Amino acid sequence: MLSDDDVKWLETPQPGWSALRLPHMILEDSFVSGDSSGRRLSLRFFRHDPDRSLRAKVIFGPGTQGPPGHAHGGSMAAVLDDAMGGAAWMQGHPVVAAELTARFKTMLPLGARCVVEAWVSAVDGRKVRVAGRLRQGDGDTVFAEGEALFITLDPKKFGVLTSEASRIFSELDEGTS
Template sequence: MAVTSSLPQDIDLSIGPGHRPADEHLAHLKLGRSFLAGPHAGEDIIRLRWYVRESDGALVGRVWFGPGAQGPPGHAHGGSMAAVLDEALGSSCWVAGHPVVAAELTTSFRAMLPLGTVATVEAWIEKADGRKLYPKGHILADDGTVYAEASGLFIEMTSEAFDALADRLE
């Protein structure tokens, strides 16, 4: 027997005052056709919206995990949460002016995330050492429950390397 569910048409991914949309900082997501945030993202999997927190410049997102993100019955797949954290950590570097690619990502899962949940993702740069950036981040419930945490090593690309990648898409 097939199980079907209707998708919410209007998922509220807004956030409170003190944040501005991060779109201008994250044009690379459209250019790179990100499977999470780009035009080919599946509407039943993950929906997200990025913001910049004005007080500290951290990247903050509101994310919804739909039925296409299922792992354990009724809950988000760990890979879907890791993908969101990968994008968040990398994008936190881009927002700060560092075009990067991931070299290492460590994710710890703290609680199961129920499907249909709108959660908050936060990411920031913990440390920088030359071209190496070390961002951290987490996915949180509105009540503060930590669903997952991540840290990573991201390498800043030269503008020439980034342009060469972008040229391949044209």
């Protein structure tokens, strides 16, 4: 469903980005990243090295349709949720979402190449506030913005994921990924 050019675009980091090679156990059944058919959501995650925030490249396939020819708002909110959660995990906060706000600014044409930016905006004890933006990949049009409150879980209950996350990010720091 995706063209070779689309796949190449998805997998190519922009300057200052490092590719996050996420383990199969996270990706295979993920609601957001688990479809490899190209019909629904196609994503690749990156770290924005200068500030260690998260970037993702994403293409909304025909199976994400809401208004004819355009992405469903729930699919955009799900992408923002995942990216904002990922931004918190990337900074060492093992979290789940407690509250999420999405503002839909411009209708998103199916098949468009998009970039998601997500960053931790504040940490207060277990409360981690994260913001995000879903925009055109090669322009300034913003399709949606998000803000969310995530709550840190007991790392003991998520030991495997937490140690896997540390491994992934230390490999990025060593430049081996």
